Amino acid sequence: MALCTTCQTPSLTQFASPDLVAKIVYEGHDATDDPAWRTAGAATLADYGRWCKHLCGITCLRMALGPDAPSLFELRDGALKYGAYTQDAEGTIRGLIYAPFAEYVTEVHGMDATVHRHLALDEIPALLDAGRTVIVSAHFEIRRPERPAPGRGGHLVLITGRTADGALHFHNPSGIDARTRTAELPPSQFEPFFAGRGVSLGPRVDASTTR
Template identity: 80%
Template sequence: MTLCTTCGTPSLTQFASPDLVAKIVYEGHDRADDPAWRESGAATLEDYARWCAHLCGIACFRMALGPDAPSLFELRDGALKYGAYTEDTEGVIHGLIYAPFAEYARDVHGVEATVHRHLALDEILQLLDEGRTVMTSVHFEIRRPERPAPGRGGHLVLLTGRTPDGLLHLHNPSGIDARSRTAELSPEAFEPFFAGRGVSMVTRMGVSATR
């Protein structure tokens, strides 16, 4: 486990092998061909391969909980019991669903979690300044912010603070390299990817907002 030198938050991915993320998300690499899958806490390779692409939010939560957090799939199992993920009749996975997730975070992990169904960028800055981490809905291509944003939402990243010069410090569970897994973006660069919703949290880890 690698701790971020800027904020002390673990840098984790939703896939068990960080060096395979780029191949998985851009080259169609088979998620079942991940030699480290057992480290996720999944009971079987099939379960890992089916779920890992859906666990960006749980990976964010795991980072927010700190180095002693349960495994990715132990957190997934807990979230499932609260209805934070659902499966339709065709077996399609839906989630992370914010309200039951926040209930799970509060009840099981003692995390003060608040759902923000409508969240403006300046409100994110205020939440960070209050010492909260903020899990935000963004387009997954935020991992390559130098390119035009193709859309908003569909993926979750964890904002842990902002730098003295106002850059947002974020952890991306599907980052393809070290630079995109822990990144610093200006609010202006972040905004085109941002869907205007998220969940803010206060954890026992006590991450402060401004670096």
């Protein structure tokens, strides 16, 4: 996996401490043992620990919004108000739910958000060429593309551009190091992890027009 050197989108993780991501996702490290948890904007450590593993899509939005984006948990709170996440009677978190998420992004953050329930990989370049970024469902093990894909979907990454020869630039909120957080892959390597759905985002309008 090659490092993407041309993308201007900030590279962010869904965990407050990027250097702990590998330990959390591969070694069972407790996410609440994160000294930087307050920087995510969570009200309590317990809230941070419960939610951080579910916020890949919100992290993608935060990257797409740019350096002046609200905190991760402020965005989470906004998405909750629109129903982009739900919780069942046992407290299990479900989401990101695309339609209410797109409504939230459009109405609150002034970005045209379009849900693509059936998205072919070869449709993504046209969206990128139109100035959009694309949040897509991919298996989290896309951070180790040299290994066989164990499945499709279950995680969200942000595709921000492509090279002349068609490689896709993307940002992975659960990348374990710099080269897997901001990366590029040819479509043939990306495809086995890709679930064929996502949400595309248009450029942000002037902040004064948002609410």
